[in-house]
């Protein structure tokens with residue numbers, strides 16, 4: 001029997017949107033946002049949710065612990081997801097991860113150490129033997145806390161195969177139930193990576209008693225192809241993220257992995273347990289909370305993924321859908337542009353549409369959303385799904401009102417005058433007014449806010465986009481800021497939406513200001529640990 005045949009026909013989906021995905025620039029999420037994404041991942045039916053890297057900060061520890069408590073005890077489709085916490089192969093990390101995942105029904109510690117020559121020699125300054133010893137000790141310590149331990153050979157894609165096999169055998173003997181072979185830098189080519197996975201099945205007898213996992217980065221655009229060839233050769237866990245978010249060019253995209261397995265079950269002979277109808281609502285939610293728009297031609301979840309423009313295609317589709325369609329939009333939860341809603345739409349149709357979009361809005365929240373919808377419908381002729389998502393986003397994820405609040409912002413600008421802004425704000429019921437000039441109207445508003453707070457911010461990114469099409473579309477502003485005087489300070493994101501883009505810009509800046517206050521309080525910046533740091 002070949003190694004592939006020995007495996008069962010289920011591929012476990014390990015979602016790392018909340019850990020590797022969140023590491024992507026500008027993708028950090030608040031606790032509320034992580035919790036909502038976590039719940040949706042459980043509804044989607046992923047097998048493992050990697051909730052974060054608990055040692056990296058107090059905030060990350062709290063998020064993992066809360067997700068373990070809440071999502072780690074939810075049941076969807078008759079099962080509860082495993083909640084994993086990441087830890088370097090260090091005692092302090094492993095103990096912290098153990099504490100964080102403890103409340104989950106199925107806790108997992110995911111520990112890792114680099115194995116490639118360049119990482120061993122340049123980063124870790126460890127010999128081959130020292131790496132194996134450290135890895136084995138880490139797995140044993142993790143096993144003293146939980147039954148479910150995963151070990152990752154960081155940069156396995158560039159590790160000597162015979163040495164990789166030795167590490168894999170040693171960590172399985174030490175008690176790892178899952179061993180991950182990451183292509184950390186996105187360097188591998190499909191044929192070569194597939195052969196590397198096969199090599200393990202052919203040379204390490206212990207792999208029969210463990211699950212081989214893959215975790216591929218997309219630096220050369222091959223993350224999905226590499227993950228799938230690994231499945232073909234026996235890997236039975238794929239680590240991936242919603243919309244392919246992740247470090248640098250991102251990770252393998254969950255929706256592409258899952259739909260390849262489902263659409264081509266004939267080829268792979270195995271499938272995941274993901275509820276594919278939840279794919280689209282999940283993609284939308286993640287895009288909404290991270291502020292990362294999905295490109296329109298993205299496979300599976302892009303706006304054009306099921307659009308047939310050419311006459312020949314449309315003609316074929318009318319005769320038989322299978323002429324040009326290999327999977328149905330409904331199978332991934334795409335319900336078209338949906339009903340366009342307007343000011344005459346009723347409460348019932350409104351709440352039904354929110355439900356279809358994956359938002360659980362009840363009681364007071366539903367009432368607030370309906371009021372906001374009516375206000376928007378008065379300003380805009382048609383309200384689209386994306387507008388509804390913005391409304392829900394603002395209600396569900398609004399952090400407890402920050403200390404700073406914007407009460408008024410007005411700008412005087414034109415072709416022959418210097419843009420000047422007047423801003424009124426309150427701080428714990430005390431009112432402040434100031435005015436400032438700037439290079440443009442937004443710059444003027446930001447300067448006026450800085451004068452009021454007395455703690456100027458540095459803007460790293462400013463992004464304005466229309467939420468939907470048309471002149472009356474809502475404008476969404478995302479701004480990423482840090483303190484101007486901090487050398488390597490905390491960076492946070494603020495987001496706001498309005499039909500008036502200057503107002504949206506001002507609110508986004510104030511939201512970022514409040515987020516910065518909160519973050520600075522909850523974590524001192526010097527306790528942040530980065531993944532690549534030396535154990």
Ligand code: KIV
Nearest residue numbers: 112152154155182184
């Ligand atoms: O890319 C990588 O190697 C990782 C590990 C921590 C699994 O993210």
Ligand code: ZN
Nearest residue numbers: 020184215247
């Ligand atoms: Zn990674």
